[in-house]
Amino acid sequence: MASQANIQELEKIASQVRRDIVRMVHAVNSGHPGGSLGCTDFFVALYFHILKHNIEFDMDAKKEDLFFLSNGHISPVWYSVLARSGYFEVSELSTFRKINSRLQGHPTTEEHLPGIRIASGSLGQGLSAALGAAQTKKLNNEDNLVYVLMGDGELQEGQIWEAAMYGAHHKVDNIIATVDYNGQQIDGPISEVMDLKDLKAKWQAFGWEVIESNGNNMSEIIKSLEHAKSLTGKGKPVLNLMKTEMGYGVDFMQGTHKWHGVAPNDDELANALSQLEETLGDY
Amino acid sequence: MAETKFTFTEKKDTRSGFGDGLLEAGRNNEQVVGLCADLIGSLKMGAFQKEFPDRFFQTGIAEANMMGLAAGMTIGGKIPFTGTFANFSTGRVYDQIRQSIAYSEKNVKICASHAGVTLGEDGATHQILEDIGMMRMLPNMTVINPCDYNQTKAATLAIADYQGPVYLRFGRPKVPIFTPDNQKFEIGKAINMIEGSDVTIFATGHLVWEAIEAEAILREKGISVELINIHTIKPIDEAAILKSISKTRCVVTAEEHQRNGGLGDAVAQVLAQHNPTPQEYVAVDDQFGESGKPEQLMKKYGLDAEHIVAAVEKVIKRK
Numbered sequence: 001m002a003s004q005a006n007i008q009e010l011e012k013i014a015s016q017v018r019r020d021i022v023r024m025v026h027a028v029n030s031g032h033p034g035g036s037l038g039c040t041d042f043f044v045a046l047y048f049h050i051l052k053h054n055i056e057f058d059m060d061a062k063k064e065d066l067f068f069l070s071n072g073h074i075s076p077v078w079y080s081v082l083a084r085s086g087y088f089e090v091s092e093l094s095t096f097r098k099i100n101s102r103l104q105g106h107p108t109t110e111e112h113l114p115g116i117r118i119a120s121g122s123l124g125q126g127l128s129a130a131l132g133a134a135q136t137k138k139l140n141n142e143d144n145l146v147y148v149l150m151g152d153g154e155l156q157e158g159q160i161w162e163a164a165m166y167g168a169h170h171k172v173d174n175i176i177a178t179v180d181y182n183g184q185q186i187d188g189p190i191s192e193v194m195d196l197k198d199l200k201a202k203w204q205a206f207g208w209e210v211i212e213s214n215g216n217n218m219s220e221i222i223k224s225l226e227h228a229k230s231l232t233g234k235g236k237p238v239l240n241l242m243k244t245e246m247g248y249g250v251d252f253m254q255g256t257h258k259w260h261g262v263a264p265n266d267d268e269l270a271n272a273l274s275q276l277e278e279t280l281g282d283y
Numbered sequence: 284m285a286e287t288k289f290t291f292t293e294k295k296d297t298r299s300g301f302g303d304g305l306l307e308a309g310r311n312n313e314q315v316v317g318l319c320a321d322l323i324g325s326l327k328m329g330a331f332q333k334e335f336p337d338r339f340f341q342t343g344i345a346e347a348n349m350m351g352l353a354a355g356m357t358i359g360g361k362i363p364f365t366g367t368f369a370n371f372s373t374g375r376v377y378d379q380i381r382q383s384i385a386y387s388e389k390n391v392k393i394c395a396s397h398a399g400v401t402l403g404e405d406g407a408t409h410q411i412l413e414d415i416g417m418m419r420m421l422p423n424m425t426v427i428n429p430c431d432y433n434q435t436k437a438a439t440l441a442i443a444d445y446q447g448p449v450y451l452r453f454g455r456p457k458v459p460i461f462t463p464d465n466q467k468f469e470i471g472k473a474i475n476m477i478e479g480s481d482v483t484i485f486a487t488g489h490l491v492w493e494a495i496e497a498e499a500i501l502r503e504k505g506i507s508v509e510l511i512n513i514h515t516i517k518p519i520d521e522a523a524i525l526k527s528i529s530k531t532r533c534v535v536t537a538e539e540h541q542r543n544g545g546l547g548d549a550v551a552q553v554l555a556q557h558n559p560t561p562q563e564y565v566a567v568d569d570q571f572g573e574s575g576k577p578e579q580l581m582k583k584y585g586l587d588a589e590h591i592v593a594a595v596e597k598v599i600k601r602k
């Protein structure tokens with residue numbers, strides 16, 4: 001369990017990560033702030049509290065927990081959290097999306113950025129990879145867990161449901177898959193673009209243990225992830241349906257699909273930064 | 284630098300040519316329907332959706348389903364235009380296209396934006412450079428890669444009138460408009476842009492403009508360039524290729540694509556069979572792309588006018 005002091009510490013980190021995100025996308029006038037801001041609290045909780053991981057990067061990650069980002073477009077939050085965790089220098093965040101950078105628009109292994117184990121960006125593929133990695137952990141007799149994050153719009157891809165079926169059938173019970181349930185995608189609210197209807201019932205029907213959580217409250221995230229952990233090892237894969245608000249933390253970006261993949265201009269950046277405390281020093 | 288033989292007053296993205304062409308095709312023919320997988324803005328399909336809401340289908344992020352739906356809609360006479368990024372229009376759904384569209388001879392128009400490195404900052408996951416190769420390998424498939432806004436609009440209108448599966452490839456960045464407004468687009472017919480005698484450049488898509496700039500540089504160096512715009516890569520205009528090389532006796536091909544499988548290989552096949560001729564490729568050399576600005580990437584991956592000039596100088600020495 002995390003103490004109150006602990007929670008405050010994590011919230012401070014999250015504020016800095018949100019600053020990093022808006023500064024990174026502003027600098028190259030491209031990238032995806034909306035989903036990144038919405039998932040910031042989750043990433044911070046995961047990397048600074050939940051995950052058993054080693055910042056001396058090793059692709060095979062024996063005896064470590066693993067994390068996969070399936071919705072690769074929210075790379076800014078991942079890069080910031082990896083840098084703030086010590087995987088690489090925070091100054092490298094300034095190379096995001098620029099030519100000759102390790103910080104590609106979508107995460108890649110080609111540039112050997114520490115922390116990344118598979119490319120993502122083309123949606124729908126991460127759950128399959130995470131299930132495969134989880135099975136390798138079992139084959140290697142490791143009791144570590146595999147975490148994966150997916151977008152809710154991303155769940156419209158058929159491959160996700162092929163993977164869902166597989167995970168339950170093969171009792172891959174060392175995985176915690178989280179859905180960024182923000183209700184938004186590029187063309188608008190999910191309910192208008194392609195309704196996902198009763199997601200909880202869908203995952204349950206596919207044979208997953210489903211929990212629901214709030215992804216924009218640090219202590220609740222920790223609680224729900226710890227609860228999710230307690231559900232592993234019981235013969236079923238675990239699905240964390242995590243409600244978030246796209247753009248969370250910057251009032252004018254909040255709760256709309258408009259900021260899915262648009263960078264703030266100079267004034268908007270200044271406005272955003274005025275809402276986010278600089279806690280660890282900007283890169 | 285000498286003046287280019289073509290000039291422009293405006294730059295526009297080729298995807299807007301598609302969007303405007305689709306709207307007009309929809310007005311001309313009520314059988315035209317549109318499908319899109321959560322990229323309406325990027326594909327410029329919003330105007331069509333607005334004017335023909337009953338003939339527009341949002342599929343969500345589900346490209347494989349979109350291809351199957353489009354194939355089914357042709358049965359009974361609809362002419363479906365699918366819209367998503369070039370990567371998700373081809374590699375993502377290859378077997379759906381292969382079985383349900385190409386093999387089944389369905390009248391589907393696969394319209395693909397953000398092709399090649401010039402989509403820029405999104406990086407290699409989105410920058411497909413293999414799509415022309417994949418599509419031209421499919422029997423029954425027509426493959427078109429127009430060069431500017433006007434030509435893309437004309438091509439969109441032309442494929443609506445053509446019976447059979449088509450892959451139409453276009454891009455994201457704003458590029459010069461240098462071909463005529465309201466041109467007639469003839470599928471499979473190459474366009475001789477500049478006549479010359481020392482070398483033929485066969486270019487497609489965004490590389491046609493780069494070749495126009497290269498011609499100006501080469502003219503100053505005393506090299507006479509023939510430039511042919513191959514907007515239709517399949518079926519390729521064999522007669523135009525053979526006619527030009529019988530005069531120039533050497534060839535440079537230029538495309539925003541892998542050297543494997545693209546325009547260069549299509550031209551090389553014609554040459555090898557009918558009239559073996561020295562050829563140099565301006566294309567991406569068996570690599571993935573990366574994030575960056577379009578101009579930076581065109582330079583780094585060897586696709587700009589300078590690289591065309593170097594390829595011409597090299598191939599002339601091989602005559």
Ligand SMILES: Cc1ncc(C[n+]2csc(CCOP(=O)(O)OP(=O)(O)O)c2C)c(N)n1
Binds near residue numbers: 123124180186260
């Ligand atoms: C296979 C595939 N199709 C389309 C896209 C383009 N695309 C990128 S993000 C996105 C929307 C994703 O929605 P969601 O997963 O809900 O993420 P959010 O917008 O909430 O960040 C789309 C359609 C893609 N990257 N991959």
Ligand SMILES: [Mg+2]
Binds near residue numbers: 152185
């Ligand atoms: Mg979403």
